[in-house]
Amino acid sequence: MRRVYLDHGATTPVHPEVIEAMVACMRDHFGNPSSVHSFGREAKKLLEDARSNVAKLIGARPEEIIFTSGGTEADNLAIFGVARAMRKKGNHIITSAIEHHAVLDACLALKKEGFEITVLPVDEYGMVKIEDLKAALRPETTLVTIMHANNEVGTIQPIQEITRIVKEHGAIMHTDAVQTAGKIPVDVNDLGVDLLSASSHKIYGPKGVGCLYIRKGTKLFPLTHGGGQERKRRPGTENLPGIVGFGKAAEIMTRDLPEETSRMTKLRNRLIEGLTAIPEVKLNGHSTDRLPINVNVSIRYIEGESLLLMLDMKGIAGSSGSACTSGSLDPSHVLLAMGIPHEIAHGSLRLTLGRDNSEADIDYVLQVVPEIIERLRAMSPLYDRKEAQTCTPIK
Amino acid sequence: MYTDKVMDHFMNPRNVGEIEKPSGVGEVGNPTCGDIMRIYIDVEDDIIKDVKFKTFGCGAAIATSSICTELVIGKSIDEALKLTNEAVAEALDGLPPQKMHCSNLAADALHKAIADYKAKREDSKE
Ligand SMILES: Cc1ncc(COP(=O)(O)O)c(C=O)c1O
Numbered sequence: 001m002r003r004v005y006l007d008h009g010a011t012t013p014v015h016p017e018v019i020e021a022m023v024a025c026m027r028d029h030f031g032n033p034s035s036v037h038s039f040g041r042e043a044k045k046l047l048e049d050a051r052s053n054v055a056k057l058i059g060a061r062p063e064e065i066i067f068t069s070g071g072t073e074a075d076n077l078a079i080f081g082v083a084r085a086m087r088k089k090g091n092h093i094i095t096s097a098i099e100h101h102a103v104l105d106a107c108l109a110l111k112k113e114g115f116e117i118t119v120l121p122v123d124e125y126g127m128v129k130i131e132d133l134k135a136a137l138r139p140e141t142t143l144v145t146i147m148h149a150n151n152e153v154g155t156i157q158p159i160q161e162i163t164r165i166v167k168e169h170g171a172i173m174h175t176d177a178v179q180t181a182g183k184i185p186v187d188v189n190d191l192g193v194d195l196l197s198a199s200s201h202k203i204y205g206p207k208g209v210g211c212l213y214i215r216k217g218t219k220l221f222p223l224t225h226g227g228g229q230e231r232k233r234r235p236g237t238e239n240l241p242g243i244v245g246f247g248k249a250a251e252i253m254t255r256d257l258p259e260e261t262s263r264m265t266k267l268r269n270r271l272i273e274g275l276t277a278i279p280e281v282k283l284n285g286h287s288t289d290r291l292p293i294n295v296n297v298s299i300r301y302i303e304g305e306s307l308l309l310m311l312d313m314k315g316i317a318g319s320s321g322s323a324c325t326s327g328s329l330d331p332s333h334v335l336l337a338m339g340i341p342h343e344i345a346h347g348s349l350r351l352t353l354g355r356d357n358s359e360a361d362i363d364y365v366l367q368v369v370p371e372i373i374e375r376l377r378a379m380s381p382l383y384d385r386k387e388a389q390t391c392t393p394i395k
Numbered sequence: 396m397y398t399d400k401v402m403d404h405f406m407n408p409r410n411v412g413e414i415e416k417p418s419g420v421g422e423v424g425n426p427t428c429g430d431i432m433r434i435y436i437d438v439e440d441d442i443i444k445d446v447k448f449k450t451f452g453c454g455a456a457i458a459t460s461s462i463c464t465e466l467v468i469g470k471s472i473d474e475a476l477k478l479t480n481e482a483v484a485e486a487l488d489g490l491p492p493q494k495m496h497c498s499n500l501a502a503d504a505l506h507k508a509i510a511d512y513k514a515k516r517e518d519s520k521e
């Protein structure tokens with residue numbers, strides 16, 4: 001059976017060159033980068049080469065990159081680190097309703113520590129409104145954290161403009177760029193941000209490694225305490241194989257970015273066109289300010305988990321914001337924040353493209369999906385009610 | 396995550412559809428996640444002759460709907476009323492813990508359809 005992986009927003013396959021670099025690191029350079037001897041020095045060189053490659057990916061200086069255990073830790077380090085370091089100045093933090101839980105839940109945890117949190121709403125396309133941000137800024141606002149692109153619907157925020165306003169106000173700006181660094185051009189100086197999170201496993205590197213960019217001069221308390229590694233901001237012996245893999249992935253992404261971005265955009269647009277041609281299938285998110293890899297549609301009258309199971313039987317891997325697929329049994333907070341009703345969020349399907357996808361994959365998906373939708377709609381009590389023109393929304 | 400039996404009933408659901416002139420209809424919405432099931436029964440001499448269903452819900456909801464119809468066809472309405480969601484889940488060789496609530500859908504809809512049948516029968520007697 002044909003297998004089509006369309007869940008690159010969740011994670012990506014590790015690039016063969018990355019695997020090679022990691023194996024070579026483990027086999028030939030096991031030393032501790034902090035050691036003085038040649039073993040340590042060789043390891044240190046790999047660490048710093050990786051740092052340079054990651055810095056280059058986002059237009060930063062190597063000394064502004066702190067390696068972490070992934071995007072989640074980078075987000076937590078940025079948010080807790082700055083909030084606590086700036087507490088004397090103020091205790092107000094601004095974020096948005098569509099952030100990843102790594103940001104939202106970190107902010108909620110700070111609320112319990114006595115911080116005040118403002119969660120900005122978004123419009124129907126998942127976009128933060130500049131006026132809302134301006135209205136929310138207070139003298140005691142120390143940190144604003146708004147994601148670069150959303151992981152579920154792919155909407156890209158105007159971070160440059162947002163940052164300009166935040167900086168004028170004198171607050172610190174963080175952006176979660178886990179979904180953009182390596183996928184669209186990201187430059188910390190163009191964006192102007194003080195802090196930026198990135199993750200390796202979304203760009204064909206290994207899982208469990210990421211980084212936080214910290215602009216020189218930004219005050220931040222560490223989350224953990226120990227040795228002097230990573231400028232004391234993230235102590236502990238470095239995950240060298242992981243970091244080397246991340247560095248290699250960053251190098252490959254920097255090299256291939258222009259070509260891959262235009263190829264992904266073409267595949268994405270074909271997929272969106274094909275899916276939204278099916279009756280009562282609607283695109284979620286913004287039509288142009290959108291990640292090149294992201295397709296997210298709502299399919300009326302059907303539920304996402306049953307759709308994913310049927311796609312899986314046909315070898316197609318996707319994801320959904322349906323309540324039935326979440327452990328909490330709540331539909332996606334992102335779709336709800338965009339004002340999408342519960343029952344439509346229920347039928348959402350996210351397909352995220354990657355380097356391994358071809359035109360033929362899109363053909364296959366566009367052949368299989370309509371059949372499955374028809375099958376599930378034939379089973380749905382909402383669908384026939386619609387035919388009878390008495391469709392009532394679910395509460 | 397799902398047993399083979401759940402996947403079988405999900406991929407090949409039995410008795411999907413509607414009954415033209417049903418003896419009773421029951422519909423329930425799942426308060427936990429917002430799913431919906433509707434069940435139609437055809438009853439003759441208090442024996443369930445036929446059952447059809449339509450479900451908007453997850454794999455577990457569709458599979459429990461399907462097996463529920465199989466479990467009650469040919470049963471008397473009193474026997475059918477004894478069907479519990481645990482029995483439905485058991486007939487599928489179990490459900491994951493977070494999916495147990497889905498099995499309520501089928502049993503509840505069935506009980507509602509039987510209540511509807513009984514109410515209609517009372518009405519016609521009057
Ligand atoms: C926007 C965003 N932020 C943070 C994360 C978490 O990153 P990681 O899995 O590396 O901890 C993810 C990945 O799921 C993400 O998509």
Ligand code: FES
Pocket residue numbers: 323324325425428429430452453454455456494496497
């Ligand atoms: S019906 Fe929603 S989780 Fe099963």
